Amino acid sequence: MRFEGTAYRAHDPQWSFRPLSGDGAALHGGRFNPRGTPALYLGLSVITAVKEASQGFSAKINPLVLCAYEIDSEDILDFRDGNTRAATAVSAADLACPWLAQLAAGREPASWIVARRLIGDGVAGVIVPSFAPGATPDDANIVLWRWTDARPHFCAVHDPSGRLPKNQLSWS
DSSP states (O other), X not given: OOEEXXXXXXXXXXXXXOTTOOHHHHHHOBTTBOTTOOOEEEESSHHHHHHHHHTTOGGGOOOOEEEEEEEEESSEEETTSHHHHHHTTOOHHHHTOOHHHHHHTTOOOHHHHHHHHHHHTTOOEEEXXXXXXXXXXXXXXXXXXXXXXXXXXXXXXXXXXXXXXXXXXXXX
């Protein structure tokens, strides 16, 4: 499917000068990207982005830089839809797997197996429920594995006045 819309991310200010890199996700891995695989994790609402960044510590969140992203991308799968999950043989349990516990036990997380297969099939990204503490059924993320500054996998950070820093030394 084609996803066209706005998504959000709450960044650590230290790294907000590279809002399109995906390098942090590649370095550490995430629920839907194995280590070494760049990814952009974006909330489909501002509140979801904050929940994802705070991971349940909303009363004591660290400073964040909230960015909006414009997305117009083909090759997106929406896993909120049971028909899409069935057509791609992805279970809700695969999506919600305890990925950190599986990794700590020396096993490849089920969600990484799904991500590797989908990336190999040419999928650019997925829309998934949020699994952040406090997430509601309305909270969802888009996870991008492929993005560029042009269609068919367009993603750009919205910064018309150039407020984002250019490097770690450029805060004004």
